Amino acid sequence: MSSRLKISDEAAQYLSEQLNNLISSNEGIYAALIISIDGHPLVKQAQDDIHESKLAAMMSSLLALGESIARESGQKLCQYVIVDNSDGFLVDLRVGERMLLTVLARKDTNLGMLLSACKNSAETIIQRFKL
Amino acid sequence: MSDLKFIFTGTPGVGKTTAISMISEFDPVVTDVLTTDELSEQKEQTTVAMDFGEITLDDDEKIRLYGTPGQRRFKFMWEILIDGGLGLVILIDNSRSNPLEDLNIYLENFRDFIHDAGAVVGVTRMQTHPDPDLDQYYAELERLDLDLPVLDIDVREKDDVIMLLDALMAVSDYS
Numbered sequence: 001m002s003s004r005l006k007i008s009d010e011a012a013q014y015l016s017e018q019l020n021n022l023i024s025s026n027e028g029i030y031a032a033l034i035i036s037i038d039g040h041p042l043v044k045q046a047q048d049d050i051h052e053s054k055l056a057a058m059m060s061s062l063l064a065l066g067e068s069i070a071r072e073s074g075q076k077l078c079q080y081v082i083v084d085n086s087d088g089f090l091v092d093l094r095v096g097e098r099m100l101l102t103v104l105a106r107k108d109t110n111l112g113m114l115l116s117a118c119k120n121s122a123e124t125i126i127q128r129f130k131l
Numbered sequence: 132m133s134d135l136k137f138i139f140t141g142t143p144g145v146g147k148t149t150a151i152s153m154i155s156e157f158d159p160v161v162t163d164v165l166t167t168d169e170l171s172e173q174k175e176q177t178t179v180a181m182d183f184g185e186i187t188l189d190d191d192e193k194i195r196l197y198g199t200p201g202q203r204r205f206k207f208m209w210e211i212l213i214d215g216g217l218g219l220v221i222l223i224d225n226s227r228s229n230p231l232e233d234l235n236i237y238l239e240n241f242r243d244f245i246h247d248a249g250a251v252v253g254v255t256r257m258q259t260h261p262d263p264d265l266d267q268y269y270a271e272l273e274r275l276d277l278d279l280p281v282l283d284i285d286v287r288e289k290d291d292v293i294m295l296l297d298a299l300m301a302v303s304d305y306s
């Protein structure tokens with residue numbers, strides 16, 4: 001695994017702080033992860049046990065399918081996918097070219113506020129790393 | 132008239148996307164993203180969800196072609212994609228360190244499907260990496276009590292990919 005997308009300890013610390021900020025900014029969010037675009041978990045902040053390896057691979061597939069469907073529909077660059085479930089939301093959001101932000105939230109969360117918070121976090125990370 | 136569904140699987144970088152691209156009648160659906168792990172030494176992009184293409188047979192029957200991601204972390208996609216499938220193409224890259232072990236991994240992971248539907252093995256890069264040869268592949272399959280065709284192929288050659296499909300149709304439920 002020597003050549004996997006490397007993030008320094010400092011970067012990992014920064015990303016963890018951003019995920020913590022995101023979770024504390026919206027009480028409905030109970031987990032947030034940064035994953036590589038090809039499905040490896042990089043940083044995780046979660047109140048519950050999350051199987052991050054499987055989730056990371058699945059979220060990578062999901063956004064890639066979103067991108068393919070966008071292309072097929074004559075549209076460009078899928079920025080995020082929301083999965084609306086009976087008891088919660090999943091947000092899968094692109095962060096630059098090589099990372100994704102995945103957020104898990106309870107159903108009582110305001111979806112607009114949730115999406116806005118996720119976009120702000122992604123934008124902050126993009127600015128910080130000039131992605 | 133029912134559509135046929137065949138699935139292409141195999142080692143990362145072996146050319147599953149290329150194989151489907153060579154024979155599909157339209158630009159295939161691809162879900163390739165930048166590679167960020169050790170595979171990046173081999174290729175810049177990798178499939179993370181699926182490939183999809185289509186080819187029409189002489190009798191107007193369509194074959195839907197699905198490619199799986201190669202890496203095991205996307206095993207959940209393998210299980211989704213084989214649903215309703217009538218045959219499996221297993222592509223093995225002979226330039227990797229242990230191709231027969233690779234073969235065993237895919238035979239094991241798709242064991243029930245292979246038993247129910249049928250499969251064919253396509254071995255790539257044999258021109259530059261002749262070892263193991265086809266006899267060794269057949270010996271390995273015999274050891275596992277499996278009777279599958281094994282073909283030396285170049286996924287960049289349309290005729291080679293068609294040959295794989297012909298072999299698969301001969302062994303699968305479709306005949």
